Amino acid sequence: MKKSKIFIACDTTKISKIKKIIKETNNTELKIGYKLGLEFLNSKNGRNFLTKLKNKITFADLKLHDIPNTCKSTIKAIKDLKVNYVTIHISSGLEALKAAKKASGKIKLIGVTILTSLNNKALKEVGFDRNVKKLVLHQAKLANKAKLDAIVCSAQEIKLVRKIFKREIITPGIRFTQKKNDQKRVLTPIEAYANGADWLVIGRDLTTGNIKKNTQILIDHLSK
Ligand code: C5P
Numbered sequence: 001m002k003k004s005k006i007f008i009a010c011d012t013t014k015i016s017k018i019k020k021i022i023k024e025t026n027n028t029e030l031k032i033g034y035k036l037g038l039e040f041l042n043s044k045n046g047r048n049f050l051t052k053l054k055n056k057i058t059f060a061d062l063k064l065h066d067i068p069n070t071c072k073s074t075i076k077a078i079k080d081l082k083v084n085y086v087t088i089h090i091s092s093g094l095e096a097l098k099a100a101k102k103a104s105g106k107i108k109l110i111g112v113t114i115l116t117s118l119n120n121k122a123l124k125e126v127g128f129d130r131n132v133k134k135l136v137l138h139q140a141k142l143a144n145k146a147k148l149d150a151i152v153c154s155a156q157e158i159k160l161v162r163k164i165f166k167r168e169i170i171t172p173g174i175r176f177t178q179k180k181n182d183q184k185r186v187l188t189p190i191e192a193y194a195n196g197a198d199w200l201v202i203g204r205d206l207t208t209g210n211i212k213k214n215t216q217i218l219i220d221h222l223s224k
Helices: 015-024 046-052 068-077 094-104 120-125 132-145 155-162 189-195 211-222
Strands: 004-009 030-036 057-064 085-089 108-112 150-152 168-171 199-202
Touching: 004 057, 015 030, 015 046, 015 211, 030 211, 057 068, 068 094, 085 094, 094 108, 094 132, 108 132, 108 168, 120 132, 132 155, 155 168, 155 189, 189 199, 189 211
Parallel strands: 004 030, 004 199, 030 057, 057 085, 085 108, 108 150, 150 168, 168 199
Antiparallel strands: none
């Protein structure tokens, strides 16, 4: 059977915590990648640590949201990290997506749709008139146009996105415990895979408390 693919969101500034996450999530049942985000990559030693991390699937969650030239230059500036994936907000615009894609080379460029921490009410607050589903679908079309390698959306929108986007779909907002934290659009790992997710992003449910135990809970959940 194919292994479930999980990106672990390593949201910390501590190198010791990252090392612990890598060690304690190590197992033969899951295919694991490591997502290093804004918190880690902006910390003093984070960037340096990532350049030395060998033989791992890595994902720099930079969530670029800027003008085409800056997006392009930033992608060039992180080439030394030798990550497998990097993110850009699709709302940066088609021109920025195309410029970033051109610069990304072997790095897979992931377009981030509407954040999983936002719901329809929150979208209204920031001035969007369309609902989450319509916006995500619209952004998926843009990602397709820019020939992006992958999309980040909530697991609730996978089926919608899949109709028009045939490459990888990566879904954060995954919960196998009761805690939602700041996330709004959540589903369980089983639900996300049933909807057709290629990769799940899981942070706090794995990295808070006993990491080994949490990993086993996830493995048990997936084997049900
Ligand atoms: O702890 P939790 O599982 O909620 O972590 C989710 C991770 O996925 C965080 O690192 C967050 O930055 C990232 N993310 C997200 N929603 C998106 C894109 C990325 O939660 N739309």
